[in-house]
Amino acid sequence: MTDINTDQAKAERFDWDGAEYSARVNKRKRSELRLKAIGLTAIAAALGMLFLLLSSLISTGYHAFTQTHIKFDVTYDPEFINPDNLARSDYRGLIREVMRENFPEATDDDLRMLSGILSNAAQFKIRDRIVEDPSLLGQTISLNIPVSDPYDQLNKGLINRDTPEQFRRVNDAEIAAFDVLVSRDVVTKPFNWALFTNADSRFPELAGLKGAIVGSFYALLICFALSFPIGIGAAIYLEEFAPRNKVSDLIEVNINNLAAVPSVVFGLLALAVFIGWFGMPRSAPFVGGMTLALMTLPTIIIATRAALKAVPPSIREAALGVGASKQQVVFGHVLPLAMPGILTGTIIGLAQALGETAPLLLIGMNAFITAAPSTPFDSSTALPTQIFIWADSPERGFVSRTSAAILVLLGFLIFMNAIAIFLRNRFERKW
Amino acid sequence: MTLFAFLLLFAGAIFAYTLNLRAAQSIRNGGGNLHSLTSFHGMYAFLLVLIPAFVFLLVWLSFQGTVINALVQRSLPADVTAGLESGPLQLIMAEIASIAGGRMFGTPDEWKLAAADRLVNLRVTSQWLMVAFLLAIIAGCIYVARKRVSATFRARQGAESIVHALMVFCSVVAVFVTIGIVASLVFETFRFFQMVPWYEFVFGTVWEPQIPIREDQIAAEGAFGLIPVFLGTLVITVIAMIIAIPVGLGSAIFLNEFASPRFRSIVKPVLEVLAGVPTVVYGFFAVLTIAPALRVFGETWGLPIAPNTALAAGIVMGFMLVPFISSFADDALSAVPRSLRDGALALGATRGETMMNVLFPAAIPGIVGGVLLAVSRAIGETMIVVMAAGLIAKMTINPLDSVTTVTVQIVTLLIGDTSFDSPKTLSAFALGMVLFLVTLVINIFAIRIVRKYREIYD
Structure with a gap:
């Protein structure tokens, strides 16, 4: 009985407008705000992770939707092509010849390096074209040929030219040769259909899905x-x-x-x-x-x-x-x-x-x-x-x-x- | 040929349908009083033809390869196969198969060419036999079905009991899957324990299955100890839970109590996207972004962070499980009766106090159930750890170090290895057994908690 009385007395004495009360209310409001903030932080963290995931995939992935190509005039020179066996002719030699026409002052070593600009698929692309239409023998056609992966990366700006040469995937001479081609306006970067029309390959520039x-x-x-x-x-x-x-x-x-x-x-x-x-x-x-x-x-x-x-x-x-x-x-x-x-x-x-x-x-x-x-x-x-x-x-x-x-x-x-x-x-x- | 067989099957079934339908119609038109609708007569014939023929085709297709291989293998010259293990024998069979497929490397031996010829012949014979048997079965079934058409034939009951049996079969398939899982795991694990004693597997503290083992040295002592592998799984699971539980619960609380309906309707589906992303994507993300970021972080603070630290896999896995936990918690919070919430608010509690002191405690069983299911997911999660965690089992609980997990070991032990008779491959099944049992116990426990708790308020 007495307890209740003292409680009542306390309650009567409690100052509902006083500092103690407002301090308590403020404390409760603050803890409410804190809970809200924690919840929002959690959501922000989860959404942030999702954003990071997508943005890192898109920022690395969009490069692969284009592929650097070079347009070359290819002459089906009978010197390299055996009309009786079109499938097994010397297309490597033909590519080297194409490079010699484009870089007349190049030495044999240079030519090996220059042939490396083109993808490994170049010879097959050239071959398939003449196998399809044998009347091309001796004629000149212009072909869009994919470049190999290092040059593709170079063209897309993924290789930093300021890196010291020994840490770079392409050396100075290779960059110079590629820049000559760029300046001749034969380098293009079309949509990479090969990503959907090719199957897997050891070479990144040829690999598709x-x-x-x-x-x-x-x-x-x-x-x-x-x-x-x-x-x-x-x-x-x-x-x-x-x-x-x-x-x-x-x-x-x-x-x-x-x-x-x-x-x-x-x-x-x-x-x-x-x-x-x-x-x-x-x-x-x-x-x-x-x-x-x-x-x-x-x-x-x-x-x-x-x-x-x-x-x-x-x-x-x-x-x-x-x-x-x-x-x-x-x-x-x-x-x-x-x-x-x-x-x-x-x-x-x-x-x-x-x-x-x-x-x-x-x-x-x-x-x-x-x-x-x-x-x-x-x-x-x-x-x-x-x-x-x-x-x-x-x-x-x-x-x-x-x-x-x-x-x-x-x-x-x-x-x-x-x-x-x-x-x-x-x-x-x-x- | 296979496609042709299936077309034949459907053509036969449809033919049977129309045949019986017409027959029943002609009885009705002739003044007969049919027991069943004409379409039931057709349906009965359709099912009677379709099912036996379909089962026959499946059985034939499933086993013809094995039978043909066995026949070819038996016909190989005895002096070549004498004393050969199953491994080299399989290689020979693969070579014969590739010769039969027209891919020859070098000049194969005369007997291999002969075997390849036999293989091709057997394949062709098998195809023709299949079609012949199929035709016989279809014709027989059509005959039986057609004979049954009469005014008194209870075609509806016939067709419906076949459909009923089919449905029972479908629901038993799920049981068969479980039986298949248990049988394959138990069988292979049993073979493993014949090579490595079970106590070494359960209590061993060294896991080095990749050590090249000599023939007489199979089951090198202590090489198949489960403990370090399982410890790695636990380390990554704990890291994932440290991320997933607070983030998941925090977002569930906010979405359930504080968010406006509009905010909730946008954010909730976006959060669910985190659960829909394939795990192989998370694995690549961990390798591509999180692990390098952690390494940079470690270098600036002088922490020795391994390149494939458990942290990277754990953090990514944690975020993957966030929507899992948050949707379970959200459901559990929503299931708390309105009266509890209203009562607390009427007493003057703030919404935060209502949440933390009334709703959350009331929802705890459901939340615990959800968390347990998330734990079982984390233990069984494979691709993230295969790509981002290490391969070498260490007895460590240091999250900065590289650890391996049960699932990583299963995958690495079985990739590219076909023979089922080395302890190396069989140990993967023993690991799978452990994984299955652990997750099964957690799942049963979790499902029971969730269900029991739902009953209280329903």
Whole structure:
């Protein structure tokens, strides 16, 4: 009793306008502000990291979207070309001759250096042109030829000319020769279509993503063909037909756990079962697609169940009421209404599968392959594994290629997610 | 040929559909009283043809390569293959396969050319046999299905029970995947433990699988000790969590309580982008930007930072997990009943006090569940560490040093190595087993916490 009295007395004596009160209020307001500031800092840190990630990729990657070319007049001199065997003529000699015409005062040593300006692909480019059209023999045509990686970097300003010569990838004489060509206005820097039309190569200026894109496409196709029907079948059964008992509980727990199993474990499974026990080919997009399908399956099942659950029971009851069988209800009414949600979930699952790397590494999709696969059973790489291969390559030119490949991969991912968002906004209904 | 077989399969199924549909229609037009709709008769025939033929094709395609290889291998001259291990034998088979594919290097031996010829012949025979069997199966199924069409045939029940069985099969596939994972890991791990005793693996403190081992010296003592590898995983996981937990929780608290709806609707999806970026991209980012930045930082402050320090991988991984933790925390905070929040605010608490003293404690179980799932992600994360962490296992907890992880070892041990009979490759499966068990325990625990907590307020 007395306690309460003293409390009341205190409260009566408390000065609501005094300094003590305002100090307490200020302290509480400050701590509120502090919490807000901490939260904002956290968001800023995360967004800052995202910005740093994108900006460092773009700033290193955009160089690879152009490629330095030099325009030369090439004369198909019969001295070098054997008309009976166009495929195996002395195109190296021809290139040296082209350089001699352009630099008449050069010595033989100089010519070797000058031939190095051009990419290794130059001879094949010159060869392919005459193999295609043998009537070119003896004629002169002008060709745009890609330059080799060091000169490409030089032209893009990535090599600092002030660096002491011994630390530079191109020496003073090489820079001088290249500058002569620049001053003659034959050096161009067009869009690098080779990045999309060539497969992998040891030479950065020739390496492209075609093999990886085709490989990823096949793998995703297989992944979709397997995981979409199986996932929908499983989800419909579990959501609409399965009796609630121990077995269906077990399947459900199992699917939830499967969604959280590390991806590298799926790679081990594929390596041991598909390749080890069944003897399927290594590095094949077919096996890659099957592995990705196993990983995508839980995602699709979970998304499909959510979409089925969102369809209101009144639809089912109405259909049952007019005499449809349970399966007619599900396949004729519920499933079509749930389809937008299912497709959204599937596309998001496929986008995840497209970026998945570790399981593909384990089944050997990181091989060095210089041709795009023509069937899903041929050896191939995939986009993420191609990124991994290039990131491991020591040549400087592959740094910007890697970033460019990442930008291409991110472009595909953004495209897929945009479709998913479009589908969701356009077709998904709120009941 | 394979494509042709699949086309044949679908053509046969569609033919069966129309055949039975027409048959049922003609019964109905003839005045018969059908039990099932005509389309169910068609559907029944469609499924009856499609499924056995499809299964046959899959089985044939999966095993023809293995069977043909075994046949060719058995027909090789006995004096060549005598006493050969599986490794060299595989090389010979690969050479024969490449000769059969038209790629010859030098002049191969006469018997290899003969074997290549046999291989090509067997392949062609196998293709023709496949199509022949397929046609037989399709014809047989069409015959059976057509015979069943009658007014009293319960085609709907027939078709629906097939569809039902298919759906049961689909949901069992997920169980098969788990069984496959466990079986492959257990089987290969068991073989590994036959070469290296399990106690050396579990309690060993040295991990040096890459040491060249002589034949009689397999399982060099102490070379397969799990502890330093797992310690490396823990170091990187802890670093990642030190980043991800405060940043994730901080952003969740702000987005949930203080942000305007407009701010939230913009920032939340942008944060989610961090989780959508493929891990190989993070790995490259860690190598390209973070590791050099850390090295410069270390040089200015005189810290000995290794080129592939655990910090670089850990920091990047931490930011990757931010949206994971923040969305779990956000969900958990939103799931706290409105009444608790309103009550606290009505008593005069500021929004910050409501958050820290009422909502956050109430949401703790859900948040812990999310954090645990993030930990399991971090332990199983592969590409970031493969690209940015080290290869050599050290008994250290110094984050500036280079450490290796379980996933890095799995990948480096298995890249480019096909033989399944050396302890080096098999040890990767033992590591995978450890990884699977650890993440499984954490996941089960986390999912249970999240679910239990949801039940309280639902």
